[in-house]
Amino acid sequence: xxxxxxAIGDELTSGRIxxxxxxxxxxxxxxxxxxxxxxxxxxDTPSLIGEALKQALSRADAVLVTGGLGSTDDDLTNEAxxxxxxxxxxxxxEILSNIRTHLDEITSTPVGQLEKLAWLPSGAExxxxxxxxxxxxxxxxxxxxxxxxxxxxxxxxxxxxxVLPKLSTWQKDHRLTTYQRIFRIFNLPEMEVNRRITTLDLxxxxxxxxxxxxxxxxxxxxxxxxxxxxxxxxxxSSCQAIGTVLGDSIYGYxxxxxxxxxxxxxxxxxxxxxxxxxxxxxxxxxxxxDTPGSSAYFLGGIVSYANSMKAHYLGxxxxxxxxxxAVSRETAEAMAVGIRAGSGADIALAVTxxxxxxxxxxxxxxxxxxxxxxxxxxxxxTKFHFRGDREHIREIxxxxxxxxxxxxxxxxxx
Amino acid sequence: xxxxxxAIGDELTSGRIxxxxxxxxxxxxxxxxxxxxxxxxxxDTPSLIGEALKQALSRADAVLVTGGLGSTDDDLTNEAxxxxxxxxxxxxxEILSNIRTHLDEITSTPVGQLEKLAWLPSGAExxxxxxxxxxxxxxxxxxxxxxxxxxxxxxxxxxxxxVLPKLSTWQKDHRLTTYQRIFRIFNLPEMEVNRRITTLDLxxxxxxxxxxxxxxxxxxxxxxxxxxxxxxxxxxSSCQAIGTVLGDSIYGYxxxxxxxxxxxxxxxxxxxxxxxxxxxxxxxxxxxxDTPGSSAYFLGGIVSYANSMKAHYLGxxxxxxxxxxAVSRETAEAMAVGIRAGSGADIALAVTxxxxxxxxxxxxxxxxxxxxxxxxxxxxxTKFHFRGDREHIREIxxxxxxxxxxxxxxxxxx
Numbered sequence: 001x002x003x004x005x006x007a008i009g010d011e012l013t014s015g016r017i018x019x020x021x022x023x024x025x026x027x028x029x030x031x032x033x034x035x036x037x038x039x040x041x042x043x044d045t046p047s048l049i050g051e052a053l054k055q056a057l058s059r060a061d062a063v064l065v066t067g068g069l070g071s072t073d074d075d076l077t078n079e080a081x082x083x084x085x086x087x088x089x090x091x092x093x094e095i096l097s098n099i100r101t102h103l104d105e106i107t108s109t110p111v112g113q114l115e116k117l118a119w120l121p122s123g124a125e126x127x128x129x130x131x132x133x134x135x136x137x138x139x140x141x142x143x144x145x146x147x148x149x150x151x152x153x154x155x156x157x158x159x160x161x162x163v164l165p166k167l168s169t170w171q172k173d174h175r176l177t178t179y180q181r182i183f184r185i186f187n188l189p190e191m192e193v194n195r196r197i198t199t200l201d202l203x204x205x206x207x208x209x210x211x212x213x214x215x216x217x218x219x220x221x222x223x224x225x226x227x228x229x230x231x232x233x234x235x236x237s238s239c240q241a242i243g244t245v246l247g248d249s250i251y252g253y254x255x256x257x258x259x260x261x262x263x264x265x266x267x268x269x270x271x272x273x274x275x276x277x278x279x280x281x282x283x284x285x286x287x288x289x290d291t292p293g294s295s296a297y298f299l300g301g302i303v304s305y306a307n308s309m310k311a312h313y314l315g316x317x318x319x320x321x322x323x324x325x326a327v328s329r330e331t332a333e334a335m336a337v338g339i340r341a342g343s344g345a346d347i348a349l350a351v352t353x354x355x356x357x358x359x360x361x362x363x364x365x366x367x368x369x370x371x372x373x374x375x376x377x378x379x380x381x382t383k384f385h386f387r388g389d390r391e392h393i394r395e396i397x398x399x400x401x402x403x404x405x406x407x408x409x410x411x412x413x414x
Numbered sequence: 415x416x417x418x419x420x421a422i423g424d425e426l427t428s429g430r431i432x433x434x435x436x437x438x439x440x441x442x443x444x445x446x447x448x449x450x451x452x453x454x455x456x457x458d459t460p461s462l463i464g465e466a467l468k469q470a471l472s473r474a475d476a477v478l479v480t481g482g483l484g485s486t487d488d489d490l491t492n493e494a495x496x497x498x499x500x501x502x503x504x505x506x507x508e509i510l511s512n513i514r515t516h517l518d519e520i521t522s523t524p525v526g527q528l529e530k531l532a533w534l535p536s537g538a539e540x541x542x543x544x545x546x547x548x549x550x551x552x553x554x555x556x557x558x559x560x561x562x563x564x565x566x567x568x569x570x571x572x573x574x575x576x577v578l579p580k581l582s583t584w585q586k587d588h589r590l591t592t593y594q595r596i597f598r599i600f601n602l603p604e605m606e607v608n609r610r611i612t613t614l615d616l617x618x619x620x621x622x623x624x625x626x627x628x629x630x631x632x633x634x635x636x637x638x639x640x641x642x643x644x645x646x647x648x649x650x651s652s653c654q655a656i657g658t659v660l661g662d663s664i665y666g667y668x669x670x671x672x673x674x675x676x677x678x679x680x681x682x683x684x685x686x687x688x689x690x691x692x693x694x695x696x697x698x699x700x701x702x703x704d705t706p707g708s709s710a711y712f713l714g715g716i717v718s719y720a721n722s723m724k725a726h727y728l729g730x731x732x733x734x735x736x737x738x739x740a741v742s743r744e745t746a747e748a749m750a751v752g753i754r755a756g757s758g759a760d761i762a763l764a765v766t767x768x769x770x771x772x773x774x775x776x777x778x779x780x781x782x783x784x785x786x787x788x789x790x791x792x793x794x795x796t797k798f799h800f801r802g803d804r805e806h807i808r809e810i811x812x813x814x815x816x817x818x819x820x821x822x823x824x825x826x827x828x
Contacts, residue, residue: 011625013450015441016596016634018434022455027429036427038462041436041453044623048452072608072624113605151626153802182430194486195527209458210486211425212565220430275717281703282696285717289695292771292804300719302727303689303699309714312756313727342726357706388567390706 001170003029004060005039006052008067008077009150013043021066021148021155029064032164033178044068044076050084053145062143062167064159067150069134071116077147078121085140087121094129095120127162137166144170176224179235183219183242184256186403188249190217196245205231206238215396219246251406258402259287259294265409266297266347273405274345275301276314276335278326279353279369283398299343304335314338327352327364329372329381336374347408348374349401353384355393369397373408380408415584417443418474419453420466422481422491423564427457435480435562435569443478446578447592458482458490464498467559476557476581478573481564483548485530491561492535499554501535508543509534541576551580558584590638593649597633597656598670600817602663604631610659619645620652629810633660665820672816673701673708679823680711680761687819688759689715690728690749692740692766693783697812713757718749728752741766741778743786743795750788761822762788763815767798769807783811787822794822 005025011017022039030036037060042048049068056063068077082089095118120126120136127135127146133154138145146163148155185193190212197208197219209220221238225231243250252261266273275298277284285301288294304310307321316334324330335350353369360366367386372379384400386393419439425431436453444450451474456462463482470477482491496503509532531548534540538550541560547568552559560577562569599607604626611622611633623634635652639645657664666675680687689712691698699715702708718724721735730748738744746766754762767783774780781800786793798814800807 010621010623011632011634012437013440013453014444014634015437015439015450016623016632017625017627018432018437019453020432023426023429023432025429026427030428036429036457038457038466039427039433039455041455043450043452052452070624071605073612074623113608153628153806191485191527198487198527207424209424209430209488210484211423211431213431214567218425218430220425220428274723280700281708282699282701282715282717283703285696285719286694286700287696289697289717289719290805294695295719298719300723301696301717303696303703303715303717305699305703305709305712305714306757309688309757312758313714313716343720343723344726391704392567 001062002035002037002060003062003064004037004056005029006049006056006063006065007039007041007150008044008049008065009041010043010074012041012067021150021152024152024156025064025066025159028159028164029167031178031180032168033176034062034167035176044074046076046080046083049077049080053081053084057141057143057145060143062170063145064148064163065145066148066155069117069147069149070151071114075116078119081138081147082121085121085138087123087138089119090122091115092118092120092124092126092129095126098130098132127158133158135162137162176226177231179223179231181221181235181239182254183221183246183250184252184254185217185219185246185249186215186251186258186399188217188246193217193219193246197242200238200241200245202238202241203234205234214392215399248407248410251403257287258399258406260291262402262405262409263288263291263294263297265406269409269413271346271409271413272297272299272344274299274339274343274348275401276304276339276348276350277301278304278310278335278351279355280351280394280398280401281305281355283394284349284351284401287398287402299345302339302342310335313342315341325364327354327368327370329370329383332370332372333374333379333381336372336379340374346375347405349405350374351397351401353386353393353397355390355397357390367393369393369400371397371401371404373404375408380404415476416449416451416474417476417478418451418470419443420463420470420477420479421453421455421564422458422463422479423455424457424488426455426481435564435566438566438570439478439480439573442573442578443581445592445594446582447590448476448581449590458488460490460494460497463491463494467495467498471555471557471559474557476584477559478562478577479559480562480569483531483561483563484565485528489530492533495552495561496535499535499552501537501552503533504536505529505532506534506538506540506543507532509540512544512546541572547572549576551576590640591645593637593645595635595649595653596668597635597660597664598666598668599631599633599660599663600629600665600672600813602631602660607631607633607660611656614652614655614659616652616655617648619648628806629813662821662824665817671701672813672820674705676816676819676823677702677705677708677711679820683823683827685760685823685827686711686713686758688713688753688757688762689815690718690753690762690764691715692718692724692749693769694765694808694812694815695719695769697808698763698765698815701812701816713759716753716756724749727756729755739778741768741782741784743784743797746784746786747788747793747795750786750793754788760789761819763819764788765811765815767800767807767811769804769811771804781807783807783814785811785815785818787818789822794818
């Protein structure tokens, strides 16, 4: 079953807003076993909306449309759908009465403006009329079309709660059994990953994709089939073969990220982490605390951006800073030792470097980074030369720090 | 001049990777005065690539294609273009000799695999043959088609350095003079912004768009015209009118963000900032240090995730924590006072709250957040109840903290 996704909005076609909703929809539909014919993004122009919708209906089995359903003047999807499919708009009385009932809760917006939300193309079935979220389904030419709001949180909610269940009752046998694994790889270039995979001589039914997602490489393995058994066996043996050639460069799978993997390793070993960061300015702490429950293994950190912070909070002597500089092996180690002592953590990570664009020197150019780990037994410092702009250097520094912790925990704290 | 953008890659249509390149291209092309007909995303399937390309050529004046140009086995764009436009692939000898010369620098990849990069559809003109980046231009049916790599950094570089200059010499008089301003608004709901703008009764030649970008609302004002004078006058008077009805809810314009605006205010007033954060876990520090040059006004911060960190680094007494809890008016104030004293900053920001998903209680549900500001003269604490998931609560907490600093600096430190 092929699905086409259409996103509507001038904010998207002028590049002011990044389209995240189409990607979310594609991932969820793909993982549920549908094929994505394509994703189309067009502006708030009724004639283009109509044309795109009719074209999608001519080549796909179902269509998902997002955006342009709101109550402001630039929301034109319903008008366009009405014209293109020859379905006059009519008021949905459940939505209408809901708007009127909740009106006093909603701000001072005049009734007329909000009531626009209740006028839908004829035949439309509202997805969640009680919820104050726009969104409806139309069956046209025997194909389901779903219209969802462009606001990512609402769109995601309705897709998962309404669209996926409704789709699953539609042409049930047209879905393919899909086995997919993403191998998340750090510290191995894309071409080297490709070279190693090529040596495996995998079956042509195994679809491999390579995706550099700075600073990582993601390898996607997909086997799709109507006959479960063969596909599953092929999937398992291929996964195993890939594991053999890539080794511990694979840090995780599917939706893992480095900070989640590090978190699990710390929990397993009953260890607590603290961080001192300079050039990354809080990025490592933020990544770690993105994960719910991180307070179980993360105590906190010091963002010692100014030298005075390094002295006051990490006990780094002005003499050391003067002798070696803030970006040095000695300072990195002292930062890790300092935060470990102050926080009482079992293991501490510290980074100091030149993220740029200014601040580089001949001896320590932009991209020079020192990463230190301190434990009760020993301290390590590793020097890196990263390339790229400020954002890239900060990102790869943060991931390299987390990956060093991962490898330390795997190798030294079995 | 209408341009259609096509992005190619199974990683995009299966939602594994977010398409950021099309949005970047759309923004740059739009701002250079072109109209974007639409953005199309399709998988690595030669027949679909060919169909999309031919369709785009039939309705747009120029086409930009990204993705599928690399040397790994899943890169199929050149093959598809060759078939669809009936242009056999041929080796580009400049690229070929460049690959052979640089080969020893590049890893252990076999020559044959890399040489795939040099085989282009006939008539292709390589954009940057010396650079080791794929990318070329084709003129077909008198229309320019640009093919760029899907890797964002390479695609962005070639778009700005090669595509925009080449396009600007093509049908020069078809570009529209574009006046655009984005008003960046915090702390005012989208519908209220819409309501206030409606009272202005702006000319129909002024295009207004409303975009909720959590937790902000962005209002876009566009005037496009071939006659410079009228458009410019209309643009200026409309901007002024909008400023009057939205006041200081407008924190900035165009590509400003809250942390940049706060940075400028601090520099103007010769003040230095330090931050203590709990539930945001480093997010505020990271935002501030995203801005190059932030070391001029930002000393650093403490991510006091565990209570032991609050005690050790911020001097918060266990008695206070026991009496009021980590999420309280008293703790927020003590955190701000503590980081201000320890860092020597002029002004300090502290946040503590329940970001969820767990940790909420009846008295302090998920979303309860206290934000404190401390200065030499006085301290303020503000209590908030935010809604949404962990990511939303962290984001709106960080922005609310920055906005409080902004308003404090504007109102109290003129």
